[in-house]
Amino acid sequence: MDENGKYATHNEFSFNGDTLLVAFLQSYKYFLPGVQRKIRFKANVLEVATKVLHPFSSKTKVGIHVRERHTHEMSNNWLRFPPDSYFDRAFSYFRNKYENVQFVVASDNPNWCSEQSFFQSADVHIVTGSFAPVVDMAVLAACDHNIITVGTFGWWTAFLGADAKGGEVVYFDSEFVMDHPLNKGNVVVADFYPSGWVPMGGGGEET
Numbered sequence: 001m002d003e004n005g006k007y008a009t010h011n012e013f014s015f016n017g018d019t020l021l022v023a024f025l026q027s028y029k030y031f032l033p034g035v036q037r038k039i040r041f042k043a044n045v046l047e048v049a050t051k052v053l054h055p056f057s058s059k060t061k062v063g064i065h066v067r068e069r070h071t072h073e074m075s076n077n078w079l080r081f082p083p084d085s086y087f088d089r090a091f092s093y094f095r096n097k098y099e100n101v102q103f104v105v106a107s108d109n110p111n112w113c114s115e116q117s118f119f120q121s122a123d124v125h126i127v128t129g130s131f132a133p134v135v136d137m138a139v140l141a142a143c144d145h146n147i148i149t150v151g152t153f154g155w156w157t158a159f160l161g162a163d164a165k166g167g168e169v170v171y172f173d174s175e176f177v178m179d180h181p182l183n184k185g186n187v188v189v190a191d192f193y194p195s196g197w198v199p200m201g202g203g204g205e206e207t
Contacts (some may be wrong), residue, residue, distance in 0.1 A: 008183075010191040018046045026152060028159065029190040036164035039156045041138045049138035052104075052127060059102040063143030063161060065136075065154035066107035078180040082172040082200040085116040090200055095123075096152070104143055106136035116148050125154050143167075150175055155192075163194060173199035 003011050003024040010029040013021070018201065041049070068081070094101050105126045107113050113126050127139060137153065140146060141161030145168045148154030158169040171193055176183050193199070 005182075006186045006188075008189075008192040009193040010188070012129075017042040024152065026155065027044070028163075028194045030189055036160050039160060040143075041134065044137045045132075045134050046142075048131065048135050049142055051114045052129070052135075052139050053142055056102040056104065056125070060094075060098045060145070061143040062101060062103045062145045063140030063157065064090075064103055064147040064149075064150075065140055065157050066105060066109070066113055066149050067106055067180075068109040068112045068155060076150045078177050078182045080172070080174050080177060082149050082175075084116070084118055085147075086172055086200060086202040087116075087147075089202070091121075093170060093198075093200070094145060094147075094168075098145075103147075104139065105183060106140050145169070148172070158197070159194075161199070169194075169197040170200050171197055173201050 002025065007024045008026050011023070011026040013016045013019075015036065022109075094103075101123055104126045105113050105119060105124060107126070110126050110128045113119050114128070119126060121155070127136060131139075133153070137157050137160070140151070140157040141164075143161060144165070146154075146158040146162040147159050149172060158171075162169050176187050176189070178184065178187065
């Protein structure tokens, strides 16, 4: 049984006996409230993540996932990578709302991140160690709040992180190109993003 292309939608599956489910299951509606507390990172992964975040232990930590490779190249196809203004607005949102904020950026391309002007600030730390992806996820999930860009990695980071602990999640409100054949009829935004997450645009700037 699969999702028939409805990869960002809550599908109503009907099971009768043993079933092999081939799907993304990319909707929070599939999971009971509090299920995140039952999903735990291994001790060795948490140990590394704790060391990465230790210098910022006294601060309000906002984890930022940036999936840059591939998604940035395919921008304006079926997914949109956020414009610079999205990051500026997200930073301002948290800086204005909380004191002593520290942004922690994990990405598949930290070198690209280090070259971006919106990350050139004393309160922004880019994780540059050659860590396994699961460590990056653990680092971001351990933060108090999350900002996500494009892709399922960031979604899961926020779902297991800030969403699970009552923090805030900011997401790019124009990630999906809704009239693209891959998305049309297959994406239901209200199923994909939990209602408590904060949608944020790029201020009208094109990606």
